[in-house]
Amino acid sequence: ILNVEQxxxxxxxxxxxxxxxxxxxxxxxxxxxxxxxxxxxxxxxxLFVMTLNGDEKKKGRISATLNTKEGYSYLYIKGSQPEDSAxxxxxxxxxxxxxxxxxxxxxxx
Amino acid sequence: xxxxxxxxxHLVMGMTNKKSLxxxxxxxHRAMYWYKQKAKKPPELMFVYSYEKLxxxxxxxxxxxxxxxxxxxxxLHLHALQPEDSAxxxxxxSQAPGQxxxxxxGPGTRLTVT
Numbered sequence: 001i002l003n004v005e006q007x008x009x010x011x012x013x014x015x016x017x018x019x020x021x022x023x024x025x026x027x028x029x030x031x032x033x034x035x036x037x038x039x040x041x042x043x044x045x046x047l048f049v050m051t052l053n054g055d056e057k058k059k060g061r062i063s064a065t066l067n068t069k070e071g072y073s074y075l076y077i078k079g080s081q082p083e084d085s086a087x088x089x090x091x092x093x094x095x096x097x098x099x100x101x102x103x104x105x106x107x108x109x
Numbered sequence: 110x111x112x113x114x115x116x117x118x119h120l121v122m123g124m125t126n127k128k129s130l131x132x133x134x135x136x137x138h139r140a141m142y143w144y145k146q147k148a149k150k151p152p153e154l155m156f157v158y159s160y161e162k163l164x165x166x167x168x169x170x171x172x173x174x175x176x177x178x179x180x181x182x183x184x185l186h187l188h189a190l191q192p193e194d195s196a197x198x199x200x201x202x203s204q205a206p207g208q209x210x211x212x213x214x215g216p217g218t219r220l221t222v223t
Contacts, residue, residue: 004151031208031209032208032209034211034212036214041216042216043113043213043214043215043216043217044152044199044214045214046211046212046213049209049210049211051209089151089152093208093209094208096154096165096167097154097208098151098154099151099152099153100151101149101150101151102151
């Protein structure tokens with residue numbers, strides 16, 4: 001079993017604040033790192049799939065970076081909005097597919 | 110249509126029952142997945158179908174039996190389950206098998222075994 005860790009476990013921020021979370025994973029047998037956004041009572045939604053060391057991807061106010069050599073990825077949200085409230089999951093895709101336990105974000109209006 | 114649908118949304122079954130979970134996608138995806146998620150834990154991969162053939166079985170007990178009747182449908186047949194099998198069962202699909210393809214998830218079936 002692969003150890004994919006996410007921190008913090010939960011986070012409360014004020015509307016308009018920028019925030020970031022971390023996904024840590026073993027750097028061996030790496031193929032891809034996935035980020036998902038999961039709102040309560042909805043389906044997990046794919047945000048990014050990242051494969052290359054130094055990769056940086058952006059979708060609106062959300063962006064992510066990848067460091068495969070040291071085994072981490074950051075997810076950034078700029079100017080958080082209440083609709084950003086969700087659990088953000090990362091998944092290490094190597095020989096198998098392992099999810100982290102997620103970061104629960106609550107944006108307070 | 111970028112939706113993966115799952116039925117039923119909720120299921121309560123006894124330990125002697127036989128039931129099935131259903132998953133459907135019409136995106137032309139050729140890989141489909143079953144995950145199990147217990148409360149406050151990450152989703153765990155159970156099965157992967159690639160081009161309608163079972164390619165990965167993560168040592169799942171035989172009381173869970175997957176079936177892929179065609180490229181759009183994925184079933185999970187349940188028989189003689191235990192209370193500890195109560196969980197959220199998620200289905201997902203991707204364009205093709207492989208780690209770099211994003212997975213599209215359904216909303217899940219919340220299963221309770223009594």
